[in-house]
Amino acid sequence: MANKIIKYFKRKIPFIKKPINEYKTNERFRIRSKYSKYLNKYIVRDNVILYESYHGKNFTGNPLTIFLKLSTLEEFQNYKHIIVVNENNPLVENFSKKPNVQIVSVDDDNYLKYLATAKYLINNTSFPYYFIKREGQIYINTWHGTPLKTLGIDINNAGMADHMNIQRNLLQTDFLISPNKFTYEKLLSSHDIINIFSGKIADIGYPRVDSTINSNREEVLSKLGIQSDKKVILYAPTWRGTVGNESDTSQKLLNEVLQLKERLGNDYIVLLKSHYFAYKYFEEKNLEDICIPNWFDTNVILAGIDILITDYSSIFFEFLPTEKTIIFYGDDIEQYAEERGFYLNIDTLPGPLCKEIEAVADNILKEGLIKDIYLDKYQKYKQSFCYNDDGNATDRLIDIIFRNKNKENTISVQTNKEKVLIYCGAFYNNGITMSALTLLDNIDYNKYEVVVIENPKGTDEKWNNIRKANKNVHFIYRPGVMNRTIFESYRHQWTLNRGISGKLMEMVVPKSLYKNEYRRIVGNTHFDYVINFGGYNDFWSLLFAFSEVKRKTIYLHNDMKEEFNKKIGGKFKHKKHLKVIFSTYKYYDQIVSVAKSTHETNFKNLGSLVPNASKKMTYINNLVNSKKVNNLKNRREYISYNGENYIVLEQNKNGNVIRVKGTQSPGSTDINLVTIGRLSPEKGHEKLIRAFYDALEIDNKMKLYIVGEGPLKSKLIEIINELNLTKKVFLVGQVENPFVLIKESDCFILSSNYEGQGLVLLETMIIGKPIIATDVTGVRSVLEGGYGQLIDNNESALRESIIDFARQYRKKECPKQKRFDYKRYNKQAMERFYKIVLSADGDK
Template sequence: MNKYMKAPLKKVKRIVEKLTGYHITISYRKIKKRTKNRSKFGFIIESDLIEKKDRNIQVSGSLKKYRTNATFKRTVDYTSYYETLEIRENTILYESFHGKNMSCNPYALFKQLINDERFSDYNHVWVLNDLDNCPKEFLELPNVEFVAVNSDEYLQYLASCKYLINNTSFPPYFIKKEGQVYVNTWHGTPLKTLGKDMNGTIGQHKNLMRNFMQTDFIIAPNKFTADKIIDSHDLRGIYQGKVAETGYPRVDLVFENNKKVREQLGCTNNKVILYAPTWRGEVGNVSGELNKLIEDTKMLEDKLGGQYTILLKVHSLMQQYIQDRKIKLNIVPDNIDSNELLSIVDVLITDYSSIFFDFIVTKKPIIFYAYDQKEYQKERGFYLDLEDMPGPICRSIMSVIDEISNAQNYQVIYKDKMEYCLNTFLNLEDGKSTSRVIDTIFYNDEKYTYMVGDNKTNILIYCGGFLNNGVTTSALNLLNNIDYEKYNVMVVDKADFDEESMKNFSKLNKNVKKYYRVGSMNVLLEEVDSQNYLFKHGAEQFYRKGPKDYLDEEILNMYKREYKRMFGHSKFDIVIDFSGYVKFWTLLFAANSFNTKLIFQHNEMMEEYDKIIDHKYKHKENLNVIFPVYNYFDYVVSVAKHTRNKNKRELEHLVLNSEEKMVYVHNSINYKYVLDSLLLRKTMKIGDKEYYSFGNSENSHPIQGPLVPDKSVYNFVTMGRLSPEKDQKKLINAFIECYKKNTNIELYIIGTGELESELSSLIYSSGLQEKVHLVGQLDNPFPLIQDCDCFVLPSNHEGQPMVLLECLILNKPIIATDIPGNRSVLENGYGEIVENSINGLVSGMEKVMNDNPSYKVFDYKKYNTEAMEMFYKYIQVDEKVAP
């Protein structure tokens, strides 16, 4: 039994003893493993029930989940190996296309390393899900082993091999541990868009971006590819590894004379045409593309089969469908590397696959069969114009066949385009790229490498899920006002947004870098139990342990590991929990070290703690954990002075040094957005009534929005989530009282929320459905607010209401209840502050309506400058503190 295996077993033993109360003994025996019929050491655990520690102990929920949930078990097992296994020096793990085959850049590196005497004492581990895809000459080599993705052996090697080489990405649970060297080679010069530039589902590149952040080296064939990888994955200024512009090892294989490939494919006599189309289908739905592929390939064989051997290189899923239908085509098997294949090809037919870049080095004919170019452009997008590439573009298979006869003239016809591609994308491809990569990785040769850092301060911020609320508005405004000449800002969030959150997320400033969390936490069972205990007891535990020990070692380790899983060794100077309501993000930032850590309070937090919706506390469970975690942050930031004072008063028993730690920073505003939104006002007439309308272009049908206020009556308006703290019910009751004296008034309520049904019932029961309008959520509420006469905010508690600042930008008369957040905005004569009651609102509404008082004009430019200065004050980086 080797030391690499014994270490995790001791950990398992300790965990099982803790959770079951049994004393466990471990016995080792030698067993045979099927793979390559070589002896491997395995192990069994024998539970000799020598000693029962506690006869009443129950199996924990985490252990039950471990036994019944395969995904959770895999994560726990990997985490155990990650924490306990030592680094296997002189061992290299290779993975290509998630274990599909031995191919691409990892294969080219392997081929050279396996024959290099300098690496004769190295062991090589290939991730290969099907041994049939392994070239036979490698199957019996004593220093080569094969493992399948997600197998137990895979988990162990992934957690312990010194060198990790991948051309795509490792699973979401992977973390590069200290001492490992992770090389991501990627797999082609991108004609098609990558990362955030791709059309389609937001965050579809999230695990790849996470992988890039873990790497020590990103291998690039040229500057164009390097820049596209870095910028399409928002790595510039953040990524701390190195980019190595070395050329592609796999292109070296194109220069080889691969007779064995010709023999294997049975094309020793004829010239070879390779048809290599891009994967277009969806898993489980490839019938349409499959039929066209078969028809086109058969047409090629019918017309050209006498002169050429026609080979078809397709995605493995498509290949399986063809085989299932028992159609006889010359399909290239997955155990033949694409670049070794290119070395025997005379004419390449492709569409948008990067395979053609590698083939350009041969200067042989390329034909682009791009029958769906416009559709593909719309669905995926391109970086480069296919017209600039060295070959004709055909729309039908007959055009392709016609072009074959002219292919011998292509070196002349496409000479300029060929030279452009060779100089721009293949200038490093001299057959020695593999050697340059090996020198870079194993001999620290830095002449091909560089870093993409800059002198900016890096900020990581969690904004709260981008719901329709003031926190989101405040976050969007802040991110529009930050000086991007001085700061790199990365927003972190989930990727599975609903429609509401997606709309808000899409409003982020274009300079913001976006990171989408993928996967779940890597945990050990005892850590799960510790976290469950923390979540159950929260602040109670604070009183038992005190601030320094509130988060025990297991919790801290758990969240340090999670941060490393998400961000690798990327550099962030400042983290900001701008939400302050979600314990996962609070704990993640609290447990890790940065120059400065801020957590925001957007409301009166004890009021939020006690808030009940549908007979349940909305925030108590989270805040019970979060409040004591304030001690792990440098600043606890309220959004207004009065709000800070109230929060400090009510939470200082939980926060050490609250006088210095608990500060306030005013919300910034986006006055240009508010004023510009007024210019987008559009209306439409239906009968004798006028409605707001929405439409993005002249050709789109306008969508009917809310009724435009009648100028002959006095119109009140409010905006906010329909929830208890906003208390629109109080406002409706106040409106009812005003209506008894003056029927020439109406009320517009903008927003959605959990109280919508209750408010609607109140309106109908009072018979005022023609006077009180629930207009729902509006993407652009400002024309409606501007068309009303007075804004009313009936809230019971607020931090610093963004909507009041927006109404001040519009110079709109305001009535608001006398609570700290409202007072912080309107005091000193900017609006009417009234008693927080129905009577108080009635008095204010009648005063503003009848007396038309004047209020101070808001200098929004000066306010915004001062708000940003307040923010910058607390994100100064102390150069003496290590990031």
């Protein structure tokens, strides 16, 4: 007995040590853990305001202007101001002398505490991945400019999830401060949330532009130590370098400034306002004297200058109210347009666009003429983008947010449609993905806003499938990882190890942890329905189960007991995850199988886990993408190679290179059988190959095509070689167009040991080919009624059915199958989907 106890505790030592070691050795875990502790421990403090600009790199722009105004108003003297700056500078040092101002830096303990407890959070970019806006906090995102160049998903060649943390921050935003309509529309649409953003938009102008309008030129120049009797030029380019290679562009900037100074002479003063990284480069080279200090607010500088030189920076929009000259300098305009892209036609810019620094100097020297030439464009830009710039934007902001006045002037862009959140299952090349994409193509987008939630990492396979999704669908991504304390880590891991079974685990499961993670991702967005369509991921199952959404549905795409017991290479494929997932079923309102027979099996095996299972467990047939099938089935293309004809099943063009994927063409004298499915144990491919081998003794003029990829590929190749079937059995792999192969073949055969539904059967029924399939869960309810031949699930029955089909085919006596009315089928499936999943009561 003692030995058993000792062994038990030895097994538990890694479990006990892991979170502690992680806390000690992983700085990011330690930060998230502390932040979680503050969230759990402290209340929100009503009179605390936290300001952050550009991730704490400096303290400028809108947050600075708001702080300066609030700190001078008598009614806010009892407020505490938390300024986030990672490096001290003269401006911030001066502020820190005030008793109600505290300086913190990103990720330090005080930052974490105030981020968790300050009522007002003001940011012009985004807070870190771990940030969660809690109940009682008010998040004001001011952003930082009118966009000339593209943002988010609009950026040419951008990764599909590169924008995810800004997207996540916007979803948590209560008030989005915008200088004009153009900006908020582009910002929200480029982050794929234009119709689901639940915050209010204050189209009131930028507080930071007040600094430009209300500052005095002589005073600004005096602070900079510059003579006011000279023409002052500010060169403010967009940063082009990459982190770690700052010298790539910084040296070029230096050369350009020196050229301008030499060409323009002593009547002009040239100032450089460089990016943070370029400024650091100049500091390291002791050349910072040619730059405006990084901490000096750009908008204040704009009040003191006479001419602005920029490229694609949004700074010029905020210089427009001064009605002074703007010159654009972009020697890489074509490359930048191709790589990044622009929202506005470059030909409409309110100033000349130069490609050489010498041309910039020439235009400066004829400034008066330039102003006349571009006057009309200048005024049009002012009317379109600067209609709020009257020097009072900060007052309007304070009225709306802090005084609770004029809120009726804010704008809402979210629609009145019900919102649906779906996890589709990682978008692998499988039946679940195809079913999800077809469902997304059939939802009524006049009634619903549909949001798909995904992890940001994946292969080309995943992103290719996501690109196929209906264009009405919003995609949001989960950046970072879950915030958790050491204690929450134990509870979470225990849940993953044991599932939520029994009263003890009901107490152990960290429900608040999952609720916080859900809120971290979706922010303020209120969803009416969540659908765990994938059904195989324990994390998303837990997250949706404990979300505060009024209706929750989880899909069962297979005989889940068989999936639970499935082994590949001697190891259980899904057992660990499904144990957890099964235990979450009781928290869902509907547990939906994808076919009637699948539901009957799942109800029999898993009904005991679900309270009120007879009402909660049901089925909705997967839809079939008839449009895709009918389109692709007729795309017959052939190529010849080494005297053999091949049918093309996939084409990919990359530049001037075309990659073609195909297989040996079905011969007219052969009987051609085809099957499609993942090369996995449940599909029964080994059984089919051996049955086919035996059938060849009766009719040697037959071929078998197996379409799909999977973990058993190597084993199937061994069997094919062992049986000398390399010229009879073809492993085609995963292809974009298997439908043309089905049409060119003579019979579809399915050898599965169990199925969810067998979507490929429906696709074959559309094409109208004969079907032979094992009479198993998920297949029976699809084919019963005359849509195909159901046979016993064994090798012998497969062999005999192949032989019988060959005999009948040779005699042209193949039995006719019932015609499949796929339009009626899809209509009925969608009616059940709306009635069961997207309804308040889920009546069947």
